[in-house]
Amino acid sequence: MRSHPQARVMPDVERLVERAESLGAEFAEVRWQRVESTRLVVVDGTLRELNTGVREGFGIRAFVGGAWGFSTLHGGDESAAMRAVEEAVRLASAASKLKSESFKMGGEPSSGTWETRARMDPREVDISQKIDFTMELNDSARAVDQRVKNVNVAYVDTVSEERIANTLGTRVSQEIVRTRAAVQIFAHEAGTTERAFESVGGLGGFEVVQTDKALAMGEEAARRAVDLLSAKSAPAGPFKAILDPKLAGVFIHEAFGHACEADEVLAKMSILEGRIGERVGREIVNVSDDPTLPGLYGSYAFDSEGSRARKKHLVREGVLTSFMHNLETASRMGTVSTGNGRATDYSHPPIVRMSNTFIEPGDWGVEEMFAEVRDGIYAAGSLYGYTDPAKGEFVFKAEGGWRIKNGERVERLREVAITGTILEILHNISAVGRDLQYDPGHCGKFGQWVPVTTGSPHILVERVVFGGMR
Amino acid sequence: MVDLLSVGEDVVRRAASEGAEEAEAFLVTGRRISVEVEKGEVKTARSEILSGIGVRSVVQGKVGFAYATSLSDALDVAVKSVKNALASKPDPHFKGLPEPGRVSPVEGLFDPRVADLDVAEAVEFIGEMVSAASSKAGVVSVGGAMSASSQEVAVVSSRGVSLSEKRTSTSLYAFVAARDGEKSSSGFEVNSGRFLGEINPSWVGSQAGELASTLLEAVRIETGTYPMVIDPLTMRPFIGFLVSAAANGENVMYGRSFLAGKIGQTVASEGVTILDDGTLAGGEGSASFDGEGVPTRRTPIVERGVLRNYIHNTYTAGRMGVESTGNASRSFDSLPGVGSHNVILEAPDLEVSNEDLFDLKRGVLLKLTEDRPNLANGEFSGMVYMGFLIENGEVTTGIREASFGIHLVDLLRGIDAVGREKRAVMGTISPPVRVREVRVAGPS
Numbered sequence: 054m055r056s057h058p059q060a061r062v063m064p065d066v067e068r069l070v071e072r073a074e075s076l077g078a079e080f081a082e083v084r085w086q087r088v089e090s091t092r093l094v095v096v097d098g099t100l101r102e103l104n105t106g107v108r109e110g111f112g113i114r115a116f117v118g119g120a121w122g123f124s125t126l127h128g129g130d131e132s133a134a135m136r137a138v139e140e141a142v143r144l145a146s147a148a149s150k151l152k153s154e155s156f157k158m159g160g161e162p163s164s165g166t167w168e169t170r171a172r173m174d175p176r177e178v179d180i181s182q183k184i185d186f187t188m189e190l191n192d193s194a195r196a197v198d199q200r201v202k203n204v205n206v207a208y209v210d211t212v213s214e215e216r217i218a219n220t221l222g223t224r225v226s227q228e229i230v231r232t233r234a235a236v237q238i239f240a241h242e243a244g245t246t247e248r249a250f251e252s253v254g255g256l257g258g259f260e261v262v263q264t265d266k267a268l269a270m271g272e273e274a275a276r277r278a279v280d281l282l283s284a285k286s287a288p289a290g291p292f293k294a295i296l297d298p299k300l301a302g303v304f305i306h307e308a309f310g311h312a313c314e315a316d317e318v319l320a321k322m323s324i325l326e327g328r329i330g331e332r333v334g335r336e337i338v339n340v341s342d343d344p345t346l347p348g349l350y351g352s353y354a355f356d357s358e359g360s361r362a363r364k365k366h367l368v369r370e371g372v373l374t375s376f377m378h379n380l381e382t383a384s385r386m387g388t389v390s391t392g393n394g395r396a397t398d399y400s401h402p403p404i405v406r407m408s409n410t411f412i413e414p415g416d417w418g419v420e421e422m423f424a425e426v427r428d429g430i431y432a433a434g435s436l437y438g439y440t441d442p443a444k445g446e447f448v449f450k451a452e453g454g455w456r457i458k459n460g461e462r463v464e465r466l467r468e469v470a471i472t473g474t475i476l477e478i479l480h481n482i483s484a485v486g487r488d489l490q491y492d493p494g495h496c497g498k499f500g501q502w503v504p505v506t507t508g509s510p511h512i513l514v515e516r517v518v519f520g521g522m523r
Numbered sequence: 524m525v526d527l528l529s530v531g532e533d534v535v536r537r538a539a540s541e542g543a544e545e546a547e548a549f550l551v552t553g554r555r556i557s558v559e560v561e562k563g564e565v566k567t568a569r570s571e572i573l574s575g576i577g578v579r580s581v582v583q584g585k586v587g588f589a590y591a592t593s594l595s596d597a598l599d600v601a602v603k604s605v606k607n608a609l610a611s612k613p614d615p616h617f618k619g620l621p622e623p624g625r626v627s628p629v630e631g632l633f634d635p636r637v638a639d640l641d642v643a644e645a646v647e648f649i650g651e652m653v654s655a656a657s658s659k660a661g662v663v664s665v666g667g668a669m670s671a672s673s674q675e676v677a678v679v680s681s682r683g684v685s686l687s688e689k690r691t692s693t694s695l696y697a698f699v700a701a702r703d704g705e706k707s708s709s710g711f712e713v714n715s716g717r718f719l720g721e722i723n724p725s726w727v728g729s730q731a732g733e734l735a736s737t738l739l740e741a742v743r744i745e746t747g748t749y750p751m752v753i754d755p756l757t758m759r760p761f762i763g764f765l766v767s768a769a770a771n772g773e774n775v776m777y778g779r780s781f782l783a784g785k786i787g788q789t790v791a792s793e794g795v796t797i798l799d800d801g802t803l804a805g806g807e808g809s810a811s812f813d814g815e816g817v818p819t820r821r822t823p824i825v826e827r828g829v830l831r832n833y834i835h836n837t838y839t840a841g842r843m844g845v846e847s848t849g850n851a852s853r854s855f856d857s858l859p860g861v862g863s864h865n866v867i868l869e870a871p872d873l874e875v876s877n878e879d880l881f882d883l884k885r886g887v888l889l890k891l892t893e894d895r896p897n898l899a900n901g902e903f904s905g906m907v908y909m910g911f912l913i914e915n916g917e918v919t920t921g922i923r924e925a926s927f928g929i930h931l932v933d934l935l936r937g938i939d940a941v942g943r944e945k946r947a948v949m950g951t952i953s954p955p956v957r958v959r960e961v962r963v964a965g966p967s
Contacts, residue, residue: 092857096777102858103611105603106577106590119564125571128593140570147642148558148568151650180610203777239779239899246781246899286902289928289964290746320561321664322700324707400571439893441908443664443700443709446924448894448906468897470904472926499559520904520926520964 063226064111064131066218069138073115074220076142080116080158082219082358083138086399087129090211091175095187097204098195103180112399115141119155120148125400159384162222163361167354169230171258175210178259183208186262187234194238194271198279202241206271208234208262213398217359221380225359231350231504232261233493236271240278247281247467249274249434249452254350254493254504261348277434280465281453287469287521288456293429294471294514295422298490300435300451302507304471304478305340306410306496307438308447312475313342313367313375314393314405315382317442324445324475325373333373334479337415340368342377344392344408350493351410351505357403358394365391367410371479379405397501404499411508415485422484422513423460430519431455431462432471435492435507445475448520470520481517486510525552525594527687531679534578534601539681541605543580545620546681548601549814550576550594551855553674554638558645563653563665568642573674575855578604581620584613590856618841623683624818631805636719637691638673645669648724652697655728659736661701661708665728669695671719676853684816692807694949695722697731703739708921710735711891711909712756715949716807734890738909741921744965750886751927751961752913755946758868758953760895760905765931766799767863768898770824770832772839772850774861781901781932782830790830791935794872797825799834801849801864808864808950814853819864822848825935836861868953870941878916880942880957886913887922887963896931904928907963928962937961 066083073081087109094102110127111134122144126137149155175183187206194204210232217225233254240247251270255261296304317323325333344353344362353362358380365375378386379394382405394403423431434452441447451469455462473481491508531548538546553573559566577590578600587607589600648669656665670693677687694715701708712731714722753761765782774780782790791797801819803809812818815837823831835843836851836859852862881888887910894905907925911918929937942955 099614099616100612101614102588103586103607104588104590104857105607106600106856107596108592108856110592121567123567123569125569127572127574128595137572144568144570144642147646148565150643151565151646153564180607184610184612203779205777239777241778246778246783248779248897248899286928287904289926289962291966316561320666322666322698402567402569441709444707444923446906446908448908448926450894450904467900467902468904470894470906470926470928472906472924474924518924518926518964518966520906520928521962523962 063216064129064134066216069134070218070220072135072138073142076139078115078117078142078145080220082114084112084215084217084357084399086110086213086215088211088213088398090209091183093183093187093208095191095206098191100184108398110399111137112396112402113137113141114402115145116158117142117145118149119152120145122148123402156385158380160221160380160390163359164224165355167227169228169256171230173259175230175232175258176212190236190271194236194275197272197275200240200242200279200282201238201275203239205237219359223359225355227355229353230258231256232258233350234262234267236274238274238278240282242282245282247278249277249281252493255348256350256352257348281467284453284465284467286523287454287466287519288523289519289521291516291518293426294517295426295431296512296514297433298488298509298511299492300432301509301512302411302492303435303438303449305412305509306407306507307440307449308473308475308478309340310407310410311440312442313377315376315378315386316405318376319382319385323442328373331373332371333368334371335482336371337485338368338371338479338482339413341366341413342407342410346409349409349491349506351408356392356394357396358390360390360392360394362392377405377407379403395503397503401501404501406498406503407496407505409506409508411489412485412510412512414487414489414510417484417486419486419488419511422486422511423457425484425513426457427459429457430466431457432469436468446472447475448472472518472520481515482512483515484513486512527552527675527677528679528685530594530597531677534597535679535681537598537601538578538580538605541602542582543605543608545581547579547620548576548679549853549855550677551674553672555670555672556640556642556645557668557670558642558649559668560649560653560666563657565646565649576600577855579858580604580608582608584617585611586614586617587611588858616842617838620680620682621815621817621837621847626686626812626818629802629804629809629811632688632690632717632809634691634718637671637693640671640719645671648695648722652695652724652728655725656697656699656732659732661703661736661739662699662732663702664700665697667697678816680816686812686816688811690810691717693719693722695724695727697727699731699735701735701739706739708735708738708741710738713948717805734909738921741923742912743924743967744912744922744963745967746964748960749963750883751958752880752886752888753956753958754888754890755953755955756948757889757891758951759949760892762797762866762868762953763951764895765797766824766834766866770834771861772833772835772843774898775833776839776842780898785830788830789828790932791825791828792938793828794870795825795828795935795938796823796869798823798867799863800867803865806865807947813849814851814859817847817849817851819849834861834863863950866951870938873938873941874943875940877942880940880955881913881918882916883913884915888913888918901931903931924966926964934958
């Protein structure tokens with residue numbers, strides 16, 4: 054590990070794991086984490102927030118008789134951490150009282166040390182440089198058009214040092230550096246207000262936000278917000294549609310990714326339960342989750358349980374091939390962790406999460422897709438999405454779009470909800486573009502938010518329901 | 524126990540000695556436990572010792588902020604916040620920290636039974652919920668969680684604010700899946716509040732189970748315009764959003780909200796009044812003072828259909844030339860934002876019996892949506908996550924694959940009746956509300 058001027062003595066997590074084992078835990082895991090972060094918020098050219106902070110603490114899990122105890126301690130005090138270990142074992146025992154069946158927590162030990170190679174370590178970049186960057190984004194957005202009413206720029210960098218140890222023998226140390234910037238623009242004209250959003254983010258330091266794309270996102274979002282001022286409400290009902298890469302990426306994450314999380318499957322909350330090996334879409338559809346892609350926002354080398362990250366094919370040529378696992382779901386389903394056990398931070402237990410999830414590129418050009426649409430909708434940009442995996446229905450929100458008539462964009466459309474069912478939607482994808490693009494974001498599940506990337510090329514969908522107002 | 528006020532005072536003094544002209548410490552300590560259920564069995568029991576401190580310092584009109592989770596770092600945090608203020612840029616709209624106000628304690632914010640709740644007791648509550656849910660036909664899986672937390676928050680400032688308060692909160696929710704052959708459905712219910720007595724586990728379980736069970740029979744409906752009854756369970760994206768986001772002083776001041784500049788305009792049906800109330804005894808969103816130590820109050824947002832007020836913290840109020848409404852929202856790791864307390868819908872003139880409320884030839888009952896409106900233009904397009912068809916005055920069958928679209932103002936103006944029974948759910952208090960016309964899209 055590179056020696057860093059701020060390097061400190063890390064707590065002895067192994068000793069805490071041994072203590073949990075001696076108290077009767079069948080499996081135990083101790084994570085210590087220290088997260089240093091800087092956050093800047095600029096609104097309409099005023100620096101509203103210059104915020105630096107440190108979160109440090111222990112997250113301790115114990116497994117007894119089929120149930121889990123999890124205790125969190127804020128701060129780095131090792132003797133208090135020893136008491137938190139006792140608490141975790143006590144909690145697990147109390148929880149196991151109502152448990153009718155158990156299982157054995159298995160898995161291979163994992164060990165290693167990893168450190169994000171940040172070319173511009175955020176701890177060594179002067180705060181004035183970060184302020185200048187946010188101000189420049191503000192200025193470039195403001196300069197686009199007089200109708201730009203409100204410009205919001207946010208910048209966040211985090212440096213997370215982490216130590217993970219468990220009773221399988223896992224010993225992992227890592228330092229993860231992530232940097233992200235986002236711009237939200239509101240444009241106003243004659244009683245109408247519209248907004249647009251752009252963000253960049255990745256594993257790495259200040260260099261992540263020094264790309265051409267990052268420096269242009271103020272202008273890009275401002276142009277789109279102004280453009281939306283002339284948009285009409287979207288129509289309601291089923292339409293043939295082209296989804297842009299941003300929206301298609303969120304769509305595959307929401308509509309399909311969540312149903313492939315093995316904890317949802319085990320909880321009988323996934324419509325994909327028992328469908329491995331079944332056809333779930335057309336042959337042109339390939340979906341992957343890959344945390345090993347260099348530099349992406351959802352990338353990592355080891356997950357929060359210390360398991361090594363690896364690429365998974367969730368759907369191959371239209372056939373469901375794999376679920377995503379953490380140590381627990383893998384133990385219960387007789388397989389190995391896929392390195393998808395992630396936690397927001399030490400105050401949450403690792404659960405099954407996606408990383409960088411995307412539709413693999415196909416061989417269509419975007420213009421070729423438009424030529425296929427006589428009457429339909431081009432939906433673009435993403436606001437959010439969610440899914441009901443038990444029922445198999447999903448919704449995602451497009452920032453806006455265009456009505457397509459005879460292959461041409463004829464009318465600008467506003468924000469609209471798109472809904473469908475998991476088991477039908479992939480069968481309705483009739484073309485996949487060549488232009489794979491990635492977008493950073495945060496995914497929430499059980500109150501935990503983790504950095505992810507969604508990705509996709511443009512896709513053509515034969516039929517999808519729009520929840521418009523006309 | 525740590526004396527938060529004395530730590531806060533030390534911190535404020537330290538910031539001053541580092542050169543801060545004004546300084547404010549926000550501190551929190553407490554404890555939280557929770558029990559999570561999977562497939563009807565307890566999966567995880569959790570406990571967390573909460574702690575955090577955030578310090579805001581002002582130097583020459585420049586504001587800096589720093590935080591830490593460890594109270595033993597409190598003085599370092601003070602030093603860092605001054606350093607950040609020095610590195611920052613002047614904010615011409617920052618008019619200073621708030622002066623101390625007259626705080627009258629709000630009753631019913633702390634329940635020792637919640638503060639002392641043991642995991643074993645929570646496990647019993649969960650057990651009751653699970654058995655009630657499992658008894659319903661078709662239920663294959665019961666998920667959910669119960670949590671109980673107790674916090675002491677303190678605000679101390681160089682202006683003389685020195686306040687602390689203990690508050691508890693607890694919740695229990697159920698998320699249930701049902702299956703019958705190829706048909707699948709889900710159901711949801713929640714109880715939450717400041718008192719353990721507000722949690723009724725068997726009611727939560729049986730409501731969620733019943734919902735999932737009845738939604739197994741669900742039809743697709745035609746795209747069209749329907750009257751819609753909105754259940755109090757899902758008022759958050761409607762009236763909750765209206766107050767916390769659209770009438771949020773910060774969103775209004777920056778022109779982000781469709782309600783900006785609309786004071787005095789009619790935004791709801793004449794019989795409808797919507798309030799934000801931080802002083803309601805025992806209210807889930809109540810507090811004696813807000814995140815900056817400003818006393819909370821009762822603020823009419825919409826009065827008999829007319830938009831009257833926005834909600835503010837000290838910064839947004841100062842910039843818009845009004846008084847803070849005591850709506851500074853806060854966590855220890857960031858500057859104050861603006862947030863709602865208890866959002867209450869009152870429409871006494873529109874109250875009817877449930878029989879009359881559902882007296883529709885053909886309509887939709889919306890039980891749950893997780894969507895929210897567009898802040899900029901007010902349009903609300905979302906999924907009918909859980910909903911039913913109303914036919915000839917009866918709730919007859921579930922609906923599936925449906926979405927709806929309406930402008931939030933059109934929705935509020937279209938309210939033509941409300942039920943008699945109000946329900947408090949996660950910060951909103953409302954009866955069921957009927958809206959004359961909503962565009963609903965089905966797959967055909």
